[in-house]
């Protein structure tokens with residue numbers, strides 16, 4: 629998909645806000661905690677290369693989800709360590725070594741496959757993943773962890789770290805969190821051969837469960853200034869949202885009482901009304917369930933009326949506005965603000981998904 633630069637729809641990324649968020653978060657971490665910046669999924673839609681390059685001096689390691697996201701950073705000149713968080717198949721060992729990517733090893737079966745295929749792990753750096761209750765990837769017992777570390781070493785790998793991931797660190801009820809933390813701490817205490825870097829905390833755990841913080845933290849959503857819990861828990865300190873989504877009116881017309889708007893003719897004007905068309909739709913990640921939500925024009929909320937189509941949507945304006953008038957979908961205009969979290973509430977989803985769905989068609993501009 630091409631980035632549609634000849635269209636007024638833009639995501640404006642405030643790199644300074646991301647940099648400020650890092651300093652704010654760091655100021656609340658114990659000194660010497662390593663800061664891992666999670667820039668997977670194109671830095672949650674903010675643009676992985678631009679974000680990583682702008683914060684490289686502030687962080688210790690970048691985390692990505694797969695090998696290709698790591699390659700993208702390496703090929704753009706990023707020098708800091710890069711940890712691939714997702715499980716990879718042994719076929720990818722070569723490329724990981726070639727591009728100096730640290731990989732996550734999550735099972736004994738992986739090691740068996742390496743043995744069977746006669747692969748060498750020399751020069752490969754790894755972190756071991758422990759499944760302490762998330763149920764996704766990772767070894768599930770002390771015995772498996774000991775065996776995996778021993779086996780990986782025999783095959784030449786360098787074991788730099790060990791980590792786990794919490795399923796509920798963003799929830800009010802912390803019982804599952806406590807169970808996972810206890811499990812992981814006990815496992816680490818009894819490990820025969822402890823790697824140097826031990827980490828558990830995502831954004832939520834770093835914000836609300838400081839007892840989880842070990843030698844490093846893995847910060848994703850908080851970098852971008854959003855609350856990992858949505859609206860369930862209050863941020864312990866303020867963060868600055870870094871992404872602003874805007875567009876402009878490309879068509880404005882007055883319709884008569886009774887006139888219909890959009891696919892399915894789901895909206896009918898009750899009186900004579902001004903309708904503006906905004907060039908963004910579900911192919912941009914602005915999904916159909918945004919019908920009924922609002923955007924900002926001239927500092928005022930305007931309802932999205934009629935169905936959101938693939939490339940366009942229609943809004944009800946209080947009066948005539950000229951073509952090219954700015955429309956704010958996420959961000960501040962005048963005294964009003966629309967947050968990614970509010971968009972997520974409208975969609976019954978999480979702010980992470982709202983950001984990640986913004987498609988490549990929307991150009992990212994950096995300020």
Ligand SMILES: *Cc1c(COP(=O)(O)O)cnc(C)c1O
Nearest residue numbers: 666713793830831846847848849
């Ligand atoms: C995505 C991810 C993170 C970052 O999570 P946030 O909630 O965005 O801070 C941390 N660790 C792992 C293993 C992840 O997959």
